[in-house]
Amino acid sequence: MASIRNQPQYDFLAGGDAPSPPKARAKRHEDYRQNQPLPQSLPTEELHARIRTLEYELATLKQEKEVTQLQHEQDVRGLQEKAEEDFRRSQKFESANAAIQRRYDALLREMQDAQAMATNEKSDLERRLRTVTGQKAALEEERDEALEQLANFERENGRSMVETEAKYASLQRSFDLLREDFDTQVAAAQAAQQKLAERESQVGQLESEIVALKAAGGSEEVDVLKRQLSEQVTQIKRLEKTNRAQSAELAEYRKSHKSLEVVEEEKRGLEAKLKMMQTLRDELAQCQLRVQVLEEEKNSWASYLDGQLSDEQFESPADLARAFMQQRIENASLVEQLGAVKPELNAKDETIRDLEEERARLQTEVEQLKAATAAGGGTGGTSDAKARARLERQKALAIKESEYLRAQLKAMDDEEQEFHPERHSEQVSKKIKELQDLVDEHRAELDKLHAELSAIEKQETPTTPAASKKRSLDDTPDERVGELLRKNRKLQEEMSKYKTRTEVLEAEARAHKKQLEGLRSDKSSRHRILELRNNPTAQVQAIKQSTLDALREENETLRAQLDGRLPTTAADSGAISDVLIPKASLHSLQLALQAKEQELASKEKAQKRLRDIFAAKAHEFREAVYSLLGWKLEFQPNGRVKATSMFHPGKKGKSGGGGGGGEGSKRQDDDADDAAEEAGNFIVFDGENATMKISGGVRSEFANEIKGLVDFWVDGRGQVPCLLAAMTLEFFDRYHDQKGK
Known part of the structure; x- marks a missing residue:
């Protein structure tokens, strides 16, 4: 009665109300007939009537059995159609799986391309890092050279300033003395001019007196006047000579004054240089203070790094910061991976719980079917058992495929959302949810059909069913999917590692770029060091390099000669027996001779320049002595x-x-x-x-x-x-x- 009450009121196959089961009515009639007691003696008419009744009931039972069989066959055909529909749907799922596989291959190729690009970027960043490191070392060397040149320039300017101040003081004293002499000479010249004017007036008076005396006729007075006049003329000439000498001295004094103005101009230039040197001295003090602070910071970092107890040793704070940055990026990537794995774990847990419940339910049903099979002994249910077993296998296969497809769809959705969030849309998620709901409805329908078949099997008295072997499922695609998932996980881990390393290298490159820009701005704002193409430093470096190359070549030839690969005498080469000298040694000697010749030429040039300078200075000295003494x-x-x-x-x-x-x-x-x-x-x-x-x-x-x-x-x-x-x-x-x- 429980099975009758539990039968569905809706026919899923025909789409209408389910008819009343005739088997149940037949069974009730049979039970009722068996329960009635047989009379001991009945009349013939009643027996004939009973027979006709039994025949009618038998015909009715046969008709009901045929109707039931037809209905069962109709149910079987409906289930077969449903199975075929499920098979077609599974084929669709397989085609979707193939599309997913192709997409996975495309993503794998993209990931490989990304790995290749990451490798290339890594090599490029490493090369740029080496370049930046070399530029940093070169800039530090240039800074040291600039500081050294600044110190030398400061010392030279200090010495030149002291010498110039001494020269200026001596020239100032000389100028003061010359100014006093000049004032004295000017005063003397003015007095002489006044005296000359007075003498001229006296001469004019005397001439007038001479004329008057000549007219008067006094010869003695005329002689006296002539003598006085000659003395006056001599005095006038002497004063004129003195005036000319003083004019020459005045011109010399003017030249000295001009030279003093030049010296004053040089003094003002040197004062400006001195101010600039004071500014440079202040900047140097600031640089030294910064260097001291940096040294203290370096010492503190060194003491901290030396006193660390971890197994990983850091050589510098940069290594510590680099390790900290790498650890932070790794932690971020692990947190991201954990956030991506948690939904998958939850989905898997739910799937495991559902499968366990399904397994328990199926195990219970299998035990019930075994008990019913052992209780029954007929052979009428063999085909039904086979159909049921086939349907159960198809159901298990459909359930497993639906679980796998659901897991793959979820993995695809997570991957799409993680790697391509811009292409992830709510419409696709909604469509996937509708498909999952459709699968759940299909599973529920299969469960109802299974319940109906179980009720029908309990109502019938089937014979012992033939043992059916379950078709083994083809696990090859599942294994392939699992292998591809493992490969995908491994490649994702490698990609995360490369991504972490790339981020670390990018951070280091940004830090080095900042340092380089800081050094360039510091250098451009503080100093502008101009370098000639043929400066002495470059020439000395070129000479050192050529000498080193010549010595290396000579060393190689001498080593080859010692090893016996080259002849040591002319007899070994077929000529006169003389000791042979390697060509590299000859070339080295020629370079040494050329260096000596260049040194002699430079010394001769310097001596000639010094002779010219001394000759010019001696001429100036002679002119000064000639004009002064x-x-x-x-x-x-x-x-x-x-x-x-x-x-x-x-x-x-x-x-x-x-x-x-x-x-x-x-x-x-x-x-x-x-x-x-x-x-x-x-x-x-x-x-x-x-x-x-x-x-x-x-x-x-x-x-x-x-x-x-x-x-x-x-x-x-x-x-x-x-x-x-x-x-x-x-x-x-x-x-x-x-x-x-």
Whole structure:
């Protein structure tokens, strides 16, 4: 009765109300008939009536049985159609699985391309990292060189500043003295001009008086006037000479004033340089302070890194930061993977629970079917058992395929949402949800059909069913899907590793780029170091490199000669027995000779430049002495100096005689040397021998003129400067007397 009550009221196959089961009515009639007691004696009519009734009931039962059989066959055909529909649906799912497989292959190729791109980017980033590291080292070397050049420049500027200040102080003193002398000379010149004007007026008066006296006829007075007039004219000429000399001195003073203005301009330039040096000194102090702070920070990091207890050793804070960044990126990727795995685990747990419940239910049903089969002994239910077994296998296959397809769809959805979130849409998710609901409805319908078949089997009295073997499921596609899923998981792990490494390298590249930009901005804002193409540093570096290459080549040839690969004598090569020198050694010697020649040429050039400079300075010195002291000096070899007075130079010509005067009562006569000298009024001083020679010898006219001065100043007092000063005063008086006459 329970099975009758549990039968469905809706026919899923025909689409209408389910008819009342005739088997149940037949069974009730049979039970009722068996329960009625048979009469002991019945009349013949009643027996005939009973027989006809039984025959009618038998015909009715046969008809009901045929109807039931037809209905059963109709149910079987409906189930077969449903199974075929399920088979077609499974084929559709297989085609969808093939599309998924193709998409998976495409994603695998994309992932491989991404891995190749990541590898290329990694190599590119590593190359850029090496380049940036090299540039950083080069910039640090340039910074050290710039600091060293700055220190050298500061020292040189300090020395030049001290020397310039000393020169400026001496020139300022000289300028003050010259200004005082100039003022004195100007005052004297103005006084002389006034006197000259007065003398001219007096001369005019005297001339008028002379004319008047001539008219008067006094000869003595005329002589007196003439004498006075001549004295006045001589005085006027002397004043004119003094005026010309003072004008020349004034021109010299003006030149000195111009040179002093130039020196003042140089002083202002040096003061500006000094201010710039002070600024550079402040910047250098700041740099040193920063370096000290960085050194302290480096020492603290070094002590921290040396005192760490972990197995992983870090050489620098950059390594520690790099490891921290890599660990953070790995943690982020692991959290992301955990978030992607958790829904899958939950879905798998739900699937496992559903499968366990389904397995328990199916196991219960199998036990019930076994009990019913053991209780029954007929053979009428063999075909039904086979159909039922086939349907159960198809049901299990459909359930398993639906679970696999659902898992694959979920994996595809998660993958689409993770790798291509822009292509993930709610419409696709809704469609997938509708398909999953359709599968659930199909499963529920299969469960109802299974319940109906179980009720029918319980109502019938089937015979012992034939043992049916379950068709083994084809696990090859499932195994392939599992293998592909494992490969996909492994490739995803590798891709996450490469992604982490790429992010770390990108972060390092950004950090190095920032450091490089900072160094460039620092360098551009602080210094601009210009470098010539042929600067001394580059030349020295080129010389070192060429020397090193030559020595390497020579070393290789000598090693080959020692190993016996090259001949050591000419006899080994078939020529005269002489020791052979490797070509590399000859080339090295030639380079050394060229270097020596270049060094000699540079030294000669420097010496020539120094000689030119000394000659120019000596000429300036001679001009200064000539203009200030009145003596023209000519420096001769062996420490001799030729002095000629500007007021008594003499005439050129040959003069016989010999003799000379010496300093400190050491006069020596040297006729051979005097004969070689040009005629003129000069004195040759020999500093090495402490002697002096007069031109023309001791009997010459010039020697006789200065004999008294030499005896008084040199022999008597040993003062050569006083001799030259006395000679200048005497020659000046004679010069003006001769010029006046």
